[in-house]
Amino acid sequence: MSTSTKTKDAGFHNSLIYVRQHWRLYVFFLLPALALTIIFKYIPMGGILIAFEKYNPIRGILGSEVVGFRHFRRFLSSPDFLSYLANTLKLSVYGMLWGFPVPILLAFLLNRINRVGVKKKIQLVLYMPNFISVIVLCGIVRILLSVTGPVNLLFGSQINFMTMPEAFRSIYIASGIWQGAGWGSIIYTAALSNASKELKEAAVIDGANIFQQIKAVEWPAIKSTVIIQFIMQAGNIMSIGFEKAYALQTDLNLKSSEIIATYVYKKGLIDGDYSFSTAVGLFNTVINVILLLAVNKIVAKMNDGQGL
């Protein structure tokens, strides 16, 4: 017997003693979360098998006929594939390009307001849209942009924006900024408030202008937060939310509004094509994971080896 097995045994023995002493940590504290995770996250991962089968509800997941990558080939070779993929990517990449800087800008501006009362009131308004639901937001958008709505009334026009594929992305992204930018600024405002006051005073006394102050004091204070937020968002590019896209869809704007998430829903739960829908969903998830790893690598390279 080598010594390493002995220490391993000793380690295992110590663990047993630890678990016996601290069994409550496992049973009362961890178990509920563990059970929920295993039941609702890991068991469905097993269900991914149906993406490689011709799923038959009567025969079940383990009894259905295996068809390999047929569903993936069918999706990847269908003419719609590129269009849905492009819609998904465009919606989230453009959404991120436009949306990502706005909360940071808002935080910088809020940070420059010296009167606490004024700042609080502005924040109160900025955060408000976050508490409106997706459905209500999309309801408001539809009302404002309807043919007889105020926007058309204002310009004396009769444009039906909701039926225009070319307007969908702008509507989606602009309403997203309207709703989320203020709320998104909280995390940067918090980071900025950690910036050293003395450092800033010193910079001001040295005659630094605003850009120099930002470079020397404010940017360093929020840099790590910005990077984390960027990785999180970039890594979620493919998992763009179903709820809003679906609520802004009309039969006529599908050309740009049908994204993978809405397609998965329609194929799976409306058409009942379980296997195909699961394959499309899996394809989406895998791309998402690859993107996340790639973004993390790239950012780590740019940031002296520090990723997430």
Next chain:
Amino acid sequence: MKKKSKFARYSMQDKVLLILGFVLLGLFVVAIIVPMIYIIVASFIDPVTLQNNGITFDFSKWTLTAYERVLSNKQIWVGFKNAVVYSVVFTVVSVLVTMLAAYPMSRADFRGRKFFNVLFVITMFFGGGLIPTYLLISKMNLLNSMWAVILPGAFSVWNMIIARTYYQGIPGELREAADVDGANELVFFFKILLPVCTPIIATLALWQFVGMWNSYFDAMIYLDDAAKQPLQLVLRSILIQNQPEQGMISDMQSTAARAQLAELLKYATIIISSLPLLVMYPFFQKYFDNGIMAGSVKG
């Protein structure tokens, strides 16, 4: 000696830059407020006038009819009741499970910590997806049960990480004192630890409550039964699908009048359904400012 105002200390170039920035900020604030005020005002206006001329401040054209019709509709109240029940139950379950799990995960001596951490974090990025989850829920006989919308999302790994970070910021002496007294982990947790965690509990509770209150997807796929539907689904049929609830507009004679009234009902529906959260949230503002700071310390 008069103190110079902070603004006066900026150089000319900086002043221009700042004014430009504040104008932008002002425009953003206006862009948020104007649509809201429009909806509020429009909700009181006679439907025919609204469609032909837009909003007016001629009060003889104002009416409460939209509110009367929406508030006297049964389905809206069913939706409200369900939304309250689901959101409250979800918040309680979720915050409790999350705070509990975060505790051992915050202890450096916890055996298996790394393993469980990997197990949890994987689920943030990879999952079975829509259909496998749906099949599981249906196998568990949870279709048309409120637990279908509550349990799958009840444990949030992200929130657990935030709570864990918060625990780690609490001085270790607190536990040492409890150890001396011979209190077990449960007693320590509920009697000593949780009471000093109110900011993070309030933050997580607010997030979870608002999240559940405002979501519709899970309810749409799992809850068919009209009596089980939460507010957002009722709103969806009125606002998105243009299908007012039964009896809301059916007494109108012409199709045109029905369409106009249906449009007006949307405004009142938006106000009535959004009011509770919008009125409540300023009272929580101080919590989520602090909570986010607490959670963001170590990312």
